[in-house]
Amino acid sequence: MTVQGDRRKFRREGADQRKEALVRATLSLIAEEGVRGATVRAIAERAEVTQGLIRHYFSSKEELVLAAYTQHMDALTEQTFAKAEGASAKIRLAALLVASVTPPVVDAASVGLWAGFLNHVRQDARMQEVHARTYHGFRDRLEALIAEVLAQDGGAAVPRDCRRLAIACNAVIDGLWLEGGALPDAFGAGELAAIVVQ
Amino acid sequence: MTVQGDRRKFRREGADQRKEALVRATLSLIAEEGVRGATVRAIAERAEVTQGLIRHYFSSKEELVLAAYTQHMDALTEQTFAKAEGASAKIRLAALLVASVTPPVVDAASVGLWAGFLNHVRQDARMQEVHARTYHGFRDRLEALIAEVLAQDGGAAVPRDCRRLAIACNAVIDGLWLEGGALPDAFGAGELAAIVVQ
DNA sequence: AGGTTAATTATGCAAGCGTATAATTATGCG
DNA sequence: CGCATAATTATACGCTTGCATAATTAACCT
Numbered sequence: 001m002t003v004q005g006d007r008r009k010f011r012r013e014g015a016d017q018r019k020e021a022l023v024r025a026t027l028s029l030i031a032e033e034g035v036r037g038a039t040v041r042a043i044a045e046r047a048e049v050t051q052g053l054i055r056h057y058f059s060s061k062e063e064l065v066l067a068a069y070t071q072h073m074d075a076l077t078e079q080t081f082a083k084a085e086g087a088s089a090k091i092r093l094a095a096l097l098v099a100s101v102t103p104p105v106v107d108a109a110s111v112g113l114w115a116g117f118l119n120h121v122r123q124d125a126r127m128q129e130v131h132a133r134t135y136h137g138f139r140d141r142l143e144a145l146i147a148e149v150l151a152q153d154g155g156a157a158v159p160r161d162c163r164r165l166a167i168a169c170n171a172v173i174d175g176l177w178l179e180g181g182a183l184p185d186a187f188g189a190g191e192l193a194a195i196v197v198q
Numbered sequence: 199m200t201v202q203g204d205r206r207k208f209r210r211e212g213a214d215q216r217k218e219a220l221v222r223a224t225l226s227l228i229a230e231e232g233v234r235g236a237t238v239r240a241i242a243e244r245a246e247v248t249q250g251l252i253r254h255y256f257s258s259k260e261e262l263v264l265a266a267y268t269q270h271m272d273a274l275t276e277q278t279f280a281k282a283e284g285a286s287a288k289i290r291l292a293a294l295l296v297a298s299v300t301p302p303v304v305d306a307a308s309v310g311l312w313a314g315f316l317n318h319v320r321q322d323a324r325m326q327e328v329h330a331r332t333y334h335g336f337r338d339r340l341e342a343l344i345a346e347v348l349a350q351d352g353g354a355a356v357p358r359d360c361r362r363l364a365i366a367c368n369a370v371i372d373g374l375w376l377e378g379g380a381l382p383d384a385f386g387a388g389e390l391a392a393i394v395v396q
Numbered sequence: 397a398g399g400t401t402a403a404t405t406a407t408g409c410a411a412g413c414g415t416a417t418a419a420t421t422a423t424g425c426g
Numbered sequence: 427c428g429c430a431t432a433a434t435t436a437t438a439c440g441c442t443t444g445c446a447t448a449a450t451t452a453a454c455c456t
Contacts, residue, residue, distance in 0.1 A: 011429075034314075039413065053435080178376040206406090
């Protein structure tokens with residue numbers, strides 16, 4: 001004689017799917033309201049589960065936020081390089097630069113996410129680690145691509161120059177990234193990329 | 199027979215000084231922890247008063263945050279233009295650009311502040327007003343300066359061109375602003391300014 | 397001096413926070 | 427089917443939050 005309570009119906013799902021749903025909900029909330037605004041209850045509601053489930057998959061909110069940050073940064077890098085296709089190295093570099101300053105890598109949500117994470121990254125050592133790893137990963141791949149372009153252009157690819165170019169290139173990308181995401185002005189990414197490639 | 203309670207001693211101060219102290223405390227906390235992290239109690243503690251006083255000077259936390267944002271944006275503009283001095287218009291423009299991408303206009307706290315305010319500005323109509331007013335104010339003054347430079351260079355200063363140049367110039371400044379504030383890499387602001395002036 | 401008053405502190409409240417734990421129930425297996 | 431178990435929900439606790447209000451006190455006025 002089980003009491004037929006109004007207990008909410010649910011479907012059991014794999015740990016990976018649930019975790020990803022929670023991470024997605026977390027990211028969208030952080031983009032809108034920052035880490036502090038992404039409350040456990042709000043995250044659970046957006047992921048269409050109850051808040052207790054979060055603690056079942058993540059040992060704390062901090063852990064969930066770290067997982068979300070990691071996933072986001074990795075996805076961003078991957079997403080950007082995925083579009084860097086083409087016959088020659090020069091074309092691939094150009095495509096990479098264009099991808100770096102156009103949606104979906106650059107949009108309001110992405111910038112909101114960056115802003116939401118900024119202070120948290122500054123204060124949490126593990127978040128800093130993830131940031132450093134992602135940043136260097138991106139730069140290294142960019143450096144390799146630049147080396148290819150230089151080699152193909154005939155000139156010898158001095159490693160030190162490649163490193164410097166990669167850093168500078170990255171800086172320009174970051175600057176444009178903010179510009180494109182924060183301001184709605186759509187401006188010709190193509191020509192900008194061309195300038196950088198030159 | 200008044201009970202000598204351990205009630206905290208205090209000094210009465212003018213409304214302006216207290217308000218400014220509260221605004222300063224609010225700004226520094228928002229830069230560190232975002233608007234949600236800047237709690238009424240934390241602000242009061244940093245301003246060395248008790249939390250009740252905030253309600254005495256501001257009708258709500260939201261009002262205090264708005265006042266802080268307004269004060270910060272105005273100060274930023276003023277601070278930037280204050281350094282734009284020089285004999286010729288061209289020199290003044292160059293000085294303005296340099297000031298726009300060097301401390302104290304650009305530093306970690308300033309970027310943290312920007313990040314902390316971003317989502318709040320996006321969601322609050324009055325904050326958007328302040329942002330728009332400040333942004334246009336800056337751009338208009340920049341436009342006037344550019345017009346001067348063009349006129350001095352001999353060419354006729356077509357208003358439409360000035361407007362466009364001002365917008366583009368502002369975009370570059372914003373990009374560099376993020377770059378300089380978020381990354382510790384100190385890079386030659388002078389040469390950048392030179393490029394823009396050209 | 398002493399009284400007035402506004403500035404300031406102290407206290408309390410309801411709601412929301414992250415977290416802990418117990419109660420249920422969907423699902424795979426014999 | 428019936429049982430076991432992990433996934434999920436429900437509930438509760440202590441703390442913090444923004445806000446309201448009462449109690450105190452520093453400073454000014456005559």
